[in-house]
Amino acid sequence: MxxxxxxxxxxxxxxxxxxxxxxxxxxxxxxxxxxxxxxxxxxxxxxxxxxxxxxxxxxxxxxxxxxxxxxxxxxxxxxxxxxxxxxxxxxxxxxxxxxxxxxxxxxxxxxxxxxxxxxxxxxxxxxxxxxxxxxxxxxxxxxxxxxxxxxxxxxxxxxxxxxxxxxxxxxxxxxxxxxxxxxxxxxxxxxxxxxxxxxxxxxxxxxxxxxxxxxxxxxxxxxxxxxxxxxxxxxxxxxxxxxxxxxxxxxxxGGVKALEKMNLEKARILYDAIDSSRLFRGTVNPEDRSIMNVCFVMKDEYKELEKDFFDLATSRGISSIKGHRSVGGFRASLYNALPKTSVEVLIEAMKDFERKH
Missing domain, CATH: 3.40.640.10 (Type I PLP-dependent aspartate aminotransferase-like (Major domain))
Structure with a gap:
């Protein structure tokens, strides 16, 4: 896998x-x-x-x-x-x-x-x-x-x-x-x-x-x-x-300009998925959001489902999305070498999990 x-x-x-x-x-x-x-x-x-x-x-x-x-x-x-x-x-x-x-x-x-x-x-x-x-x-x-x-x-x-x-x-x-x-x-x-x-x-x-x-x-x-x-x-x-x-x-x-374009697109589709979700929410003010480290959590009424989502993500080959130990929740780091396809796999897992629950 x-x-x-x-x-x-x-x-x-x-x-x-x-x-x-x-x-x-x-x-x-x-x-x-x-x-x-x-x-x-x-x-x-x-x-x-x-x-x-x-x-x-x-x-x-x-x-x-x-x-x-x-x-x-x-x-x-x-x-x-x-x-x-x-x-x-x-x-x-x-x-x-x-x-x-x-x-x-x-x-x-x-x-x-x-x-x-x-x-x-x-x-x-x-x-x-x-x-x-x-x-x-x-x-x-x-x-x-x-x-x-x-x-x-x-x-x-x-x-x-x-x-x-x-x-x-x-x-x-x-x-x-x-x-x-x-x-x-x-x-x-x-x-x-x-x-x-x-x-x-x-x-x-x-x-x-x-x-x-x-x-x-x-x-x-x-x-x-x-x-x-x-x-x-x-x-x-x-x-x-x-x-x-x-x-x-x-x-x-293509240098830094090309890298920035790629990163902005990866971050955009992931933040869009978070903002439109009924289960997940972002953790920082939108105007200050990082395009490198996307932090999000389950909404309060669904907190008990965090482990279930982590298990689903792991089963699909999604690695290292646990939030920092001091914060909790989830963190998806979108560094330069991460392909857009990996972000799409994560988004699909989020949508599948939401449909199930």
Whole structure:
């Protein structure tokens, strides 16, 4: 039976990318050696990481003055590394969900943090303090988490702010066109839309660095990794290789514009099914709905049927649609590699279940 992978992460990869990666594990670039055992400083991998860097710049239209680096530690390390490099006295954070809250917590270890939060409303809407000119003039930067995987909210545009802008785009990178020039720093774990867990992408404006007075640990100074082309220490070789293959596939599909069109259509048909259902309902304000992580529950009078629906979905090859343990219900993650046909299988299961009950 075909499996339909709605996992929130580590998430689905395209089958062609997986096959290419599997082949490289056996024989990488004709070396007769596995990708898992070659030197990261060999000419083959040096070419791989350089191509990955350049292709990310091309697909995201990264302007001059920015660097792309590949690091370890996931986005969770960036929660601390970003303020360590950029926060002098005070920063503003949009607390739009679980991971945004964790980012603000780490920044408080470095300096003062002002937050704009929807936590009191269970994160069902996305705070937009710039629309009301609420962002203080004296902050060093504003930090946003553009997509929130746990609660299913998303900011699908780049805000205009008077201060530096930092974006955690772990779960929606390559799903829409981004005006990189509005940001001083964009970062994210790769395990949603690019590669398996293990590599973190960082896009940073060079002239935003070097302005804090504190001494920076060598490993946590972005300039270290810029100067060494992400090779200061051994990089996560396998995930970087997979990231390159994924980005090649994106380019073949037509780039970010094509990906956005596909994702908007997948999200549209699923939200339409939820909104027209007598059993299911969405959990966040419609204007802030994520096109990556669609969160929904049974209506209150049908709560006792949740397990029955989950069992039906599982029997049809639908995998990983349980909501996050802190929220419950269901969550269908529609990352770039998930085909529309998988969404249609889920919708059909929802309709069949509704007809039965």
């Amino acid at each position: 075909k499996k339909h992978n709605f996992s929130a992460g580590p998430s689905i990869l395209d089958e062609s990318v997986i096959k290419d990666a599997a082949s490289a594990v056996l024989n990488y670039a004709g070396t007769g050696l596995s990708l898992l055992e070659v030197s990261h400083r060999g000419k083959e991998f040096t070419a791989t990481i350089e191509e990955a860097r350049n292709l990310m710049k091309e697909l995201l239209d990264v302007p001059e003055g920015y660097e792309v680096i590949f690091l370890g530690g996931g986005a969770s390390l960036q929660f601390y590394q970003a303020p360590l490099n950029l926060l002098k006295t005070k920063a503003a954070y949009v607390d739009s969900g679980t991971w945004a809250s964790k980012a603000a917590k780490e920044a408080k270890l470095v300096g003062e943090v002002v937050t704009f939060s929807s936590k009191a409303d269970n994160y069902v809407w996305y705070p937009k303090p710039w629309e009301k000119n609420e962002v203080p003039d004296d902050v060093d930067y504003l930090h946003i988490t553009t997509n929130n995987t746990v609660y299913g909210t998303e900011l699908r545009y780049d805000p205009d702010v008077k201060t530096r802008l930092v974006g955690d785009m772990s779960s929606d990178i390559f799903t829409r066109e981004v005006d990189v020039a509005k940001y001083d720093l964009i970062y994210g774990g790769a395990q949603k839309n690019i590669a398996p867990a293990g590599v973190t992408f960082v896009i940073v404006r060079r002239d935003a660095l070097g302005h804090v007075d504190r001494p920076l640990p060598t490993m946590l100074d972005y300039r270290t990794h810029i100067e060494k082309d992400s090779m200061f220490n051994t990089p996560p070789v396998f995930p970087i290789y997979v990231a390159l293959q994924t980005m090649k596939w994106y380019k073949e599909l």
